[in-house]
Amino acid sequence: MATQVKRHPERGRYDRETIDAxxxxxxxxxxxxxxxxxxxxxxxxxxxxxxxxxxxxSPASRMLQTLGSGAPVCVTVTHLDGxxxxxxxFNHSVNYRSAVVLGTPRKVEGEEKVRALEAIVEHIAxxxxxxxxxxxEKELRTTxxxxxxxxxxxxxxxxxxPIESPGDAELDVESGVIxxxxxxx
Amino acid sequence: MATQVKRHPERGRYDRETIDAxxxxxxxxxxxxxxxxxxxxxxxxxxxxxxxxxxxxSPASRMLQTLGSGAPVCVTVTHLDGxxxxxxxFNHSVNYRSAVVLGTPRKVEGEEKVRALEAIVEHIAxxxxxxxxxxxEKELRTTxxxxxxxxxxxxxxxxxxPIESPGDAELDVESGVIxxxxxxx
Numbered sequence: 162m163a164t165q166v167k168r169h170p171e172r173g174r175y176d177r178e179t180i181d182a183x184x185x186x187x188x189x190x191x192x193x194x195x196x197x198x199x200x201x202x203x204x205x206x207x208x209x210x211x212x213x214x215x216x217x218x219s220p221a222s223r224m225l226q227t228l229g230s231g232a233p234v235c236v237t238v239t240h241l242d243g244x245x246x247x248x249x250x251f252n253h254s255v256n257y258r259s260a261v262v263l264g265t266p267r268k269v270e271g272e273e274k275v276r277a278l279e280a281i282v283e284h285i286a287x288x289x290x291x292x293x294x295x296x297x298e299k300e301l302r303t304t305x306x307x308x309x310x311x312x313x314x315x316x317x318x319x320x321x322x323p324i325e326s327p328g329d330a331e332l333d334v335e336s337g338v339i340x341x342x343x344x345x346x
Numbered sequence: 347m348a349t350q351v352k353r354h355p356e357r358g359r360y361d362r363e364t365i366d367a368x369x370x371x372x373x374x375x376x377x378x379x380x381x382x383x384x385x386x387x388x389x390x391x392x393x394x395x396x397x398x399x400x401x402x403x404s405p406a407s408r409m410l411q412t413l414g415s416g417a418p419v420c421v422t423v424t425h426l427d428g429x430x431x432x433x434x435x436f437n438h439s440v441n442y443r444s445a446v447v448l449g450t451p452r453k454v455e456g457e458e459k460v461r462a463l464e465a466i467v468e469h470i471a472x473x474x475x476x477x478x479x480x481x482x483e484k485e486l487r488t489t490x491x492x493x494x495x496x497x498x499x500x501x502x503x504x505x506x507x508p509i510e511s512p513g514d515a516e517l518d519v520e521s522g523v524i525x526x527x528x529x530x531x
Contacts, residue, residue, distance in 0.1 A: 202378035
């Protein structure tokens with residue numbers, strides 16, 4: 162990532178605390194993988210346990226084959242926090258937090274698989290692992306879980322009010338931030 | 347897509363009306379592209395105009411180089427609609443709508459670029475294109491917009507209550523759907 166020229170380098174963050182907070186603040190991620198030079202991006206569910214990100218998807222065969230093949234993937238988690246209204250259309254933006262994890266998935270089996278599924282279910286619906294019926298051997302066999310180490314991860318955050326261009330401050334145009342949040346229930 | 351074996355083929359939808367509704371119901375998408383066999387997935391903003399999806403990103407140089415290179419990309423838009431609580435942990439799920447667009451981006455210039463930026467700003471914040479200051483020539487030059495034809499697109503939807511396994515109906519476990527929605531303001 163060091164060689165990348167970014168338009169907004171000030172938005173890049175690389176400390177694990179920031180990255181972990183973004184990964185933990187939602188259970189929907191987008192998984193990117195490549196088949197015959199074509200990238201695919203599919204939504205799936207994740208949970209972080211320590212230095213590992215666990216994924217459990219709708220295991221379409223193409224995804225499963227790819228995840229088990231040793232090929233690199235990318236997992237991105239994004240939270241939309243607000244709509245940034247500026248005095249010029251050009252300076253309109255959104256406030257967001259995103260974490261990007263690069264890595265090669267490792268198939269998870271046995272006890273680690275059960276704990277990973279527990280983490281994913283608890284991430285989506287806290288308390289449900291203890292309340293609902295535990296998985297059978299057959300159910301575990303038809304579920305796929307992979308792990309990605311958080312060795313190569315970064316975060317990007319935009320927060321705060323619009324940044325106006327010189328000369329725009331005097332314009333009679335309303336500006337500010339409309340907050341956005343996900344609401345349950 | 348026809349050769350893909352899906353776990354939940356009944357969730358696949360391919361009519362444009364369904365796909366368009368998902369693309370139009372949110373302005374955050376995840377763009378997947380490949381550099382040196384490594385997939386990247388980054389959040390960006392989109393708007394659909396007829397049979398074309400316009401993207402405008404934080405134009406990191408890697409993304410821009412890739413988008414202009416004739417390489418295929420994938421754009422995915424996902425809406426989380428609910429948490430599906432089942433009587434078994436295995437049958438927990440989420441309700442969602444996602445649209446996946448495969449294609450090769452075309453760089454957009456001139457009047458089409460202005461109309462594409464208008465569509466994106468109006469998608470994020472309806473009414474703002476007319477209210478805020480119009481883009482200058484310099485601002486237009488430092489903005490990149492690409493178009494992807496909606497020739498190869500699909501949608502996947504999960505909706506409704508949990509699907510319980512045989513024998514689980516009698517279990518004394520609460521089940522149902524917790525709705526999720528994005529709220530502005």
